Amino acid sequence: MEPRIVAVYEAVSEVFKDSKKIFKTPEGMGNESFPLRIKLKPVKIFDEPVEFKPLIPKLKFIKNKQKWTGHLMGKAIREIPVRITS
Template sequence: MSYWLCITTEENWKIIKEKNIWGVPERHKNTIAKVKPGDKLLIYLKQERDKEQNKEPRIVAVYEAVSEVFKDSKRIFKSPPGMGNEVFPLRIKLKPVKIFSTPVDFKSLIPKLKFIKNKQKWTGHLMGKAMREIPEEDYKLIVGEG
């Protein structure tokens, strides 16, 4: 079993929750191709400015992959600014494992996370990625089992 950090926006998180589906752009096909049914996906919301409020990066849920990757170009996700008309056609069906009533603060975990080598420039480990594999140890830490 593999563990994945899936990086998304507040807007697309609502769609994931409603439709139990995860999607990435075509350019991330090599990454999403590694996801197998049974893998665990952590939904990571990036830092966003919402009107006057700064929303910190946080983990909002754990899902399990329940399908292989499939292609669907129907527009359900919202393209973040700067991504043009992206539809995130490479998708996986999900089933919710746990939706956190209080999101897990990501920044407070950085000093303990193994996959983040450079603690000062930690955003570099996520920048430009739709998802990345993380060690089981980090997964357990994030979901509170570690």
């Protein structure tokens, strides 16, 4: 599956704890509820997913363009600067 962007959200709260289950826990993670959360506001939800790979050369926050996945792995949420280089 090719990487795609389906939406952009803005964090609109500080981190808070809530142990209420909101989705099924992935297999092998026991009874994890992922209690650290933030409130999100949708900025843009795309009608069609946006291909990510063509954006990599323009994204200044990705320093190593060949190993870009290492910059994003392990981060479900990442702050991205608004400005894109031309």
